Amino acid sequence: MAKITPGEFMRQVQAEARKVVWPSRQETTTTAMFVGILMVILALFFLGIDTVFGQIVHWLLSLA
Template sequence: MAKINPGEFMRQVQAEARKVVWPTRQETTTTAIFVGIMMLILALFFLSVDTVFGAIVSWLLSLA
């Protein structure tokens, strides 16, 4: 790969940065709310799975 000078590198970086499409405030808010809801749902799911497996292990150990 050919080496380029720092000036050319900065021009390429600026050209790529101009291509970035930033989300609107509404899109950011909607995404943040969605992520929060999914995090809560997954936390409750894993809590329930952990509780069930913990109860099963406790029951199995009480048999011994």
């Protein structure tokens, strides 16, 4: 593999950076809201599952 000079490396980095398509403000806001809502839903789901299993374990331990 051929060695690349620092200058050539920087040119390649800049060329690749120009190819990046950045999301719009609207896309970023929509994605952030979706992630926030999904996070709350999953947190409530796992809270419910944890509570149910905690009660089951508590009940099983009370039998012993």
